[in-house]
Amino acid sequence: MEKPLLVTDFLDRARRYYGDREAIVATTGDRYTYDEFGARADGFAAALADRGIEKGDRVAVLDPNTHYHLEAAYGIMQLGAVHTPLNYRLVPDDFEYILEDAGVDAIYADYEHAEKIEAVRDEVPTETFVTNDTDAVDGDWESFDELVDTDETFERPKMDENDVITINYTSGTTGDPKGVCRTHRTETLHAYIVSLHQEIRDDDVYLWTLPMFHVNGWGHIFAVTGMGATHVCTRGVDAGGIFEAIRTEDVTYLCGAPTVLNMLVDYYERHDVATTGDRDVRIATAGSAPPEAVIRAVEDDFGWYLKHVYGATETGPLITTSDARRFFEDGSDARFAVKKRQGLGYLGTEVRVVDEDGTDVPEDDATLGEVVVRGNQVMDRYWNKPEATEEAFTDRIEGYYHTGDLATVDENGMIAIRDRKKDIIISGGENISSIELEDTLYEHDAVADVAVIPAPSSEWGETPKAFVVPTSGDPDEPGTDVDELVSFTRAHLATYKAVSKVEFVESLPTTATGKVQKYELRQREWDEEDRMIGEG
Template identity: 40%
Template sequence: MIVPFSAADFLDRALAVYKDRIGVHDEPDQPATSLGELTYAQLGERAKAMAAKHDALGIGVGDRVAFVSHNSARLLSAFFGVCGYGRVLVPVNFRLSVEEVAYIVEHSGARVLYVDPELADSLAEVKCEFTFVLGEDADLYLDGVEPQPWEHEENATATINYTSGTTARPKGVQITHRNIWTNALTFALHAGVTDRDVYLHTLPQFHANGWGMPFAMTGLGVPHVILRKVDGAEILRRVEKYGVTVMCAAPAVVNAVLEAAQDWDGPIPGRDKTRIIVAGAPPPTKTIVRVQEELGWEFLQIYGLTETSPVLTVNRMRAEWDDLPPLEQAAKLVRAGNPALGVTLKIDAEGEVLARSNVVLEGYWEQPEESAKALEGGWFHTGDGGVIDDEGYLTISDRKKDVIITGGENVSSIEVEDVIFSHPDVAEVAVIGVPDEKWGETIKALVVKAEGSALTEAELIAYCKTKVAGYKAPTTVEFRDVLARTATGKLQKFKLRAPYWEGRDRQVN
């Protein structure tokens, strides 16, 4: 018997087993009215009412529905109210500029756009067939109407997640229901999730579908604690209030919690109970030691990409390491990890990490050439350089594609270069990632000014922030007389980056 997988299956199980349990603690401090506590039964009703609303609007199976929102119970319900009824969810990074959001809405062909109240004014120019503001629930839900059923198709696209990469424009990653299922189950298995857990949404829900945790946690009846904006002290308060046992985070979030813990009055909440799953960049070994000793939390690391749903590898403490000193344990945990169940990895002749798995994307939305390039030879080409050691653990050592990961967010250096080059006082530009203690990596622009220009660093950074999301703007600008090129006129980024990474074993941070 073959029963097609669907994103709906996770909420269906919660409704069958945990319908009277509190499934969601919504963010109390937000511009929209908080939904407060929702049982899983109430979450299910909201998902149905959202689907019924789309039926009434004439939004058909396969049509795209975009959300630009901070973490919220309303966005959480969309993972089931949109995907679970055959439509395609397009979760958009709320930090993006108006132009970037407009491009994604247009490129995806979204027919419906839901916008966070905090962003309603700034995104008013973005055109869509139907636009609604979250929190105005009469526009979001149609209560009391049974939605049209969807005949599940596991290879149908469930979400399109836009990611920065090797092109100036973001690419729409098509994640299928089968991708979602495989990722959610293997991630939950490796993280040891049970219905006794409590999950804190420290990770943006738009980011690779919250790494798949909205699905995994729902299927296992785990209460979701919604955190709208990251704050180290607030994370500790939520852990204490709700008994949080698991969260996912970029290294910058880990640093924020460690900093807040320095001023925390009393025992650190979650000691010996909470585990934090980190990805985006490997943190320093000293940070791992601090998490385990100062917080008393278990540290896990994963590696993956939006294109892989995202989990490819997992690194978690093993019994064989229990008697090692803390620094030696951290040295083991700093690696990206072993392949997750169902994942096969290899390193090609040029040192690039290749992957095969049921979590790998269907393709890039309406970009067949990019899809063919990424999936050449039946393997997904990650664009990351790495090595696999004798224990079978992957370590990421370099990035072969023009991507900078800052604070857990991918930034295309080509996109930033395009923006900087559009300034009339810029003659040449190269954008590189350089190490940064807080953000892992930060963006540096190497710029040759047009003759006679008096352009300053502050002026150029401010200009960039009018064109792209603030996190994509360079944090520093270095003006040069010339940028060294090859005989054919090509910039050699690795040579430009080398001085800033001198003395480091890896060319990523």
């Protein structure tokens, strides 16, 4: 028989079987069972319905990893409305674009971030504004807690597994941010394979160090909930707080970008701190591989088990894993060669590395090709961008999503990312557009020409570096300085996007047609590295 795959099933299952069990440890110190979590999600759904929100309407959530985000997300989805999580590190102009582009009808925003929405309130189509602390927010906002404390009910509409249920916006690395449309089906099947590959169980205690807005927290708002496990919420990443939560809440599972691992290792080396509670801990990290020394510290010193996974907003996100234990023995140095690779495709996921003609590259671990993927967790489309959707699925080979990452394949079929096709910088797990940074720097009077590339960083893996041709024409007398240009980008963009390194040059390397050869600049910066992307 066939049963529709709906994301509402995850909380429904948890309420049915784990209703009286702890679901959420909130940042406020409150604790909620699955019955209580569900009741608050119901209350939010009823409040939205009372304000005219219907199936298909977009509702945004701007929140760090608190219980409010989980309750809002499920409240939205129970109406068949489209959960649209926002990156809280963006600036008001970014939010204006996204709210307008998605046609957002209502928004819940945490009190620490609501001012960024208030600043563009009159410029967006949004009509309903909700926050978790009205006293801390200027403007006319409704209280989340008051809204959910209600006896009002709502009618769950009939939903189809191919309905769009969430839109995750990319970081705008090649122009304006794109809304990645994910359906009930793609979210559900991704959560199924995440539950399997990440070994999520009902007795897991999951620590939220990974942003919930980031493609729905790598699918964990679904997988952890559906399995009836416990969410431990946070208001940001703090190394000491992570270790304390692991001990006091007996955390068994968490995720973190390589930069988070670096932070934890540094804190551990400077403090006498316990790294586990009563149970074993496993951690997933994604993207560029952590250095071998970091993997060794996490596994040998912390006593944790590390899984290296890979994907993109458009792909679920997760499509590969290095957790292939038949290729290494726990505790042996052979594991590093495996765990530094992005690895093997998830179940039901076809991951290929192809050349310009769409032909698979040889498994020699030397020939570069682009990673393309086909799987049930891959996005449905980009919101209102049919041409970008078409290109993403047809560039080198028909019917596969093209990641823009360049990789090699070894004799076991395991991929390793070596470079990027797109002008993307990934610093501390955040995607940064070199084009956006260049456009911003061009606005400075002292900048005549500029190229921005990723440069190696021991702290962030890679960091934006700008090569600037000054208007004066003299790199020794540029008419500005590094600090001024860094401050200029910080004033115009989200702080994590700002350049951190600047080099003044007489000219930029170009092709015969005048196109800047960023590859030449990157080669120079990464000369002593074994790849052209960051590890950290």
